[in-house]
Amino acid sequence: MNQQKPGEMLVTRRGLSDTAIKRLFVLPTIILLICINIFPLIWSLVLSFADYSAVRPHVEGVNPNWIGGGNYKDVLMDLHIWEYFTITAKYAMMAVAGEFLVGFGIALILNRDFKAKGVITTLILIPMMMSMAIVGLFWKLLYNPGWGIINYMLGLKEFQWLANPRVALIAVAITDIWMWAPFTMLLALAGLSAIPQYLYEAAEIDRASWWFKFRRITLPLVTPLILIALIFRTMEAFKMFDIAFVMTGGGPGTSTELIAINLYRLAFAQWNTGRASAFAYIILIMIIAISNIYIKYLNKAKEM
C-alpha cells in the first residue's frame, strides 16, 4: 500500500477511514465468491479422489472409498470420453468458424451509413440476448422433419435433421451460429467503425484495389476485436450444454454428446459423483487455459 492512487492522498478525519471503506466495499464480494464458487470446487477436488455417489448412504471407506488418482486414470483412459472430446472440438470448430464468417460478413455489410441502421443492428442482435434453452426449443420446432419451416424453405422433403446422426451436430451448430454470430458482428462493427476514414481516402488516391484495402487496412485493424470474439466463443462452445441438451439431449446415439452433456449425465443421471468430479476438473483446467488467453487479449484491447 505504499503506492497510492491520487484520491487516497487526502486524509479524511470524519467518518470511516479509506482503508476501512476499501475493505468494507470489497470484502463481501470476495467472501461470497469464495463461499459459493471456490469452496465447492475444493470440495469436489477432494471428492475426485474417491469412489463416491451422492445418492448412496454415506459409509466411510465404502462410500466414499478413497482410491487416489483412480478416477482421473479412468476418465483419461476411457475411449468414450475421448470421443466426446472429439465431438466437442468438432462442434467448437464448426460453430466458431460459422460465427466468424456470418458475423464478420454481416458487419462488413452493415458498416455504412443508412437510415434505420440502429434499429436493424439491434434487431439482428436480439438472438444473442435470448435464453439458450428457449432458442434450442424453438429451433427444434423449425427443424421438424414433417412440417418445419426449414425443410419447407429449402425444399427438403421430410429430411431428418436432429434424428440423423450425420447431421445432428451440424444442426445444433447452426443454431449456435444463428444465436451467436451477432456477437462476432457486434465486436467486428466496433472495430470497423473505429478505423479512421483517412486511411481509405489515402488508399483511394493511390487507386488501391478493394481487396488491397480490405487486406491491408480493414483486416489488421479489426483483428484484435474479432480475436476476442472468437476466443470467447471457443470457450463457450467447449462449455456448450443448453442448446444441445434441449435439442437432442446428446443423441441420436452419441452424435451430439458434448463433454458438458456427458458430465451432466455422469453426475446427475448415473450419480457417479467421484468420477464426475475428476472429469469436471479435467474440463476446468482446459477452460481456465482458454480463459487465461481470453483475459489477456481483453486487457490488451483495453489499452488500445
Place this chain on the structure above:
Amino acid sequence: MATVERAKKRVSHWIVIAIILVLTIVYLIPTYWVISSSFKPFKAVTAIPPRVLFKPEITSYIKLFTKRSIVRSDAEREERSAQANWYEKKVLKLGQTIMGISPFPNRLFNSIFVAVLSTVAAVSLGTLTAYGFSRFKFKGENDWLFFILSTRMLPPVVVTIPLFLMYRFLGLNDTRFGLILLYTCFNLSFATWVMKGFIDEIPREYEEAALVDGYTRFEAFRKIVLPQAATGIAATAVFCFIFAWNEYVFALIMTTRNAQTAPPFIPSQLGVGLVDWGVMAAGASIFLIPVVVFTFLLRKHLLRGVTFGAIRK
C-alpha cells in the same frame, strides 16, 4: 462523368440496402415463426405447406395458463357453454374444459422473483466492489480482479456438482433463496467488471473536491459518484436481469418444483402427453418479451456488456 459516377454510387448503395433488408428478414424468420405459431389455431401450427396467413387467436396462451380436461359428451358441452366466459368458450370449442391453473404462472413468477432479487444484490455489491477497485490501491489488484472474473468463466455444470452437495447439506435445494444466492454470485463478477469500467470514467476530481469540502469518503461515494454512475448501474442491472432470466443449467439441476424457473420448465413440457407446439411457442414468446424490450433499451451498452466492460467505445 461526375454524374455517372454519382449515379453508380447511388445504385450500389441501394443494392446494399436491399441486401441488408433481405438479410435482416432472413435473420428474423426463426423468431417470427415461433411468435406467429403461438397465435395459430392448433392445426395450423403443423400445417403443410406452412400457413403464413391465418386468423390469429390466443387459444394457445389460454392453454398455457390452464389445466384442462376433455369434455366427454355433447350434452356436457352444452351445459358448460351456457355458463362459460370468453376464455372458457375458446377451449370448449376444442372439446376441453378448464380444470384449474397450470404450473406456468408460478414458474414465471419464480423467474421474475429470482431474477429481480439476484440483480439487486449483484449490482449493489458489484458497484461497491468496483468503486473499491477503481479508487484504491490493492496489493495484487489485477490478480484479485482476475480471480473475480474467473469465477464467471467456470462451466456451470462443473460448478453444480459440488454445489448440489453443498445445497443439499444446507437444505437450499429447490428454494428460491438458494437460486438467488447462486445467480447473485454468477452476476457479481460481471457487475464488478462492468461497473469498474463505468466508475473509472468518472473523474476523481469531483470526489476530491467534495473531500476537501468536508464530505466523508462514504458521503462522497453516495452523493457524487452514485448519481454519476446511474446510467451505468441501470445498464448493468438490465444485463444481470437478462442473464438470470435466461439461465438454464443451474435452474435445471438445483430446482425441481417449488423454485423452478421458466427456462427448464418450458422445454420439459415437450415430454408431457401430446406435444402441443402452439402452447410451447406461446411460452417461449412470453419469455422473450423482456429480452426484446431490454435489448432495445440496452443497445448503446451492448458492446460494453458482452466484453465485461473492457471495450467502451
